[in-house]
Amino acid sequence: MLVLCVQGSPRKEGNTAIMIDEFMNEAKKLGVRTHKIEVTQKRVYPCIECDVCEKKGLCAIEDDMQEIYGLFRRADIVVIGTPVFxxxxxxxxxVIIDRSQTLWSRKYVHKLNDPGRQWRKGFMLTVGATKGKNLFDGLSLTAKYFFDAIGAEYAGFLGYRRIEVSGAIKDHHTAMREIRDKADELIEPFCKRKNVLFICNENACRSQMAAAFARVMAGDRCDVQSAGSVPADDINPVMVETMAEKGIDMAYIKPLGLDQVMDGWTPNLIVSMGCGEGCPYVPGVSTEEWNLSDPRGKSIDFMRDVRDEIEDRVRKLVASFA
Ligand SMILES: Cc1cc2nc3c(=O)[nH]c(=O)nc-3n(C[C@H](O)[C@H](O)[C@H](O)COP(=O)(O)O)c2cc1C
Structure with missing residues (x-):
């Protein structure tokens, strides 16, 4: 699983950064993979309302947001942190929030289903200098609609008033404990899932389809990952098209190697499809071999047949977990 934290303050060691680090350190203690986006380190341009995302479901601006879309898609929990400005x-x-309009368009205009949206959670950490009752009202609404756009259920926020000087949050009498408790509360249910790994040669077609179907059918019960013994540069566009026919959105997914996926993550079950000797041997982990034809370079009808066979096999597999 992945906990993605977006540190939204320009102060690199300020109050928001301290809160985000507290959340991430607690996640690491629970054995969970984490990733932090420092907003000031990213080159992301403002939305120009060109309507390309409405028409095509993709953003025309080529900048770091393209990578951030992929991170949102991979994350199980997304935490945004910001001071009140x-x-x-x-x-x-x-700027990052506005550019997420692309994911809103994929969901609401193009009616594509990002599998992760069934269980992904969103949370906000915030801080302000004053003590007004309405201090966090604007941010709460922004967070609610942002998390909906990226396919995450908004799980609320922790906000602290009267914190102004950089680092002052450390002296708050409850903040750090509350942040750790919230991290435990959000992360622990995910840790109970079974870890399932699908692998094929390139992680461009078969294992990607299997992982997507498994996420749709049982993502709440399984942490599903996929990898290739020799990962391709990109996923197969014909596969993306055939999965869209099933309403499943494969955008912003990249092929991954076994070393990337298994770094700090151990599967309980490995399903291998045609990677032969590239299939890892993990002591004590059961492995299934699925004999599936490689659809690479074949017609779209061939891809559809493989897709349907994978869907059927995944349905039977996840039924056996119940
Ligand atoms: C441009 C700017 C606007 C701000 N606006 C508000 C505000 O509307 N209300 C408030 O309570 N604090 C406001 N603050 C204060 C910050 O929210 C506060 O100092 C916070 O602790 C900074 O957190 P950080 O260290 O994570 O950057 C503002 C600060 C700046 C620099």
Whole structure:
């Protein structure tokens, strides 16, 4: 599983950064993979309302947001952190929020289903200098609609008032404990899932389809990953098209190697499809071999047949977990 944290303050060691690190350190203690986006380190341009995402489901601006879309898609929990700036988010974070309109378009205009949205959670950490009752109202609404766009259920926020000087949050009498408790509460249910790994040669077609179907059918019960023994540069566009016919959105997914997936993550079950000797041997882990034809370079009808066979096999596999 992946906990993705977006540190939205321009102060690199300020209050928001301290809160985000507290959450991430607790996640690491629970044995979970984490990734932090420092907004000031990213080159992300503001949305120009060109409507390309409405028409094509993709953003025309080529910048670091393309990588961030992929991270949102991979994450099980997304945490955004921001100080209150004029009752809203910092400009750096707001740019990322606005650019998430692309994922909103894929979901609501193109009616594509990102499998992760069934269980992904979103949470916000925030801090402000004043003590007004409405201090976090604007941010709460922004967070609610942002998390909906990226396919995450908004699980609320922790906000601290009267914190101004950099580092002052450390002296707050409950903040750090509350952040750790919230991390435990959000992460622990995910840790109970069974870890399932699908592997093929390139992680471009078969193992990607199997993982997507498994996520749709049982993502709440299984942490599903996929990998290739020799990963391709990109997933197969014909596979993406045939999965879209099933309403499943494969955008922003990249092929991964076994070393990337198994770094700090151990499967309980490996399903291998045609990677032969490239299939890893993990002591004590059961392995299934699925004899599936390689659809690479074949017609779209061939891809559809392989897709349907995979869907059928995955349905039987996840039924056996119940
Ligand atoms: C441009 C700017 C706008 C701010 N607007 C507000 C505000 O509307 N309300 C508030 O309580 N604090 C406001 N603050 C104060 C910050 O929220 C506060 O200092 C916070 O602790 C900074 O957190 P950080 O260390 O994570 O950057 C503002 C600060 C700046 C620099």
């Amino acid at each position: 004029f009752y809203g988010a910092t400009a750096h974070l707001k």
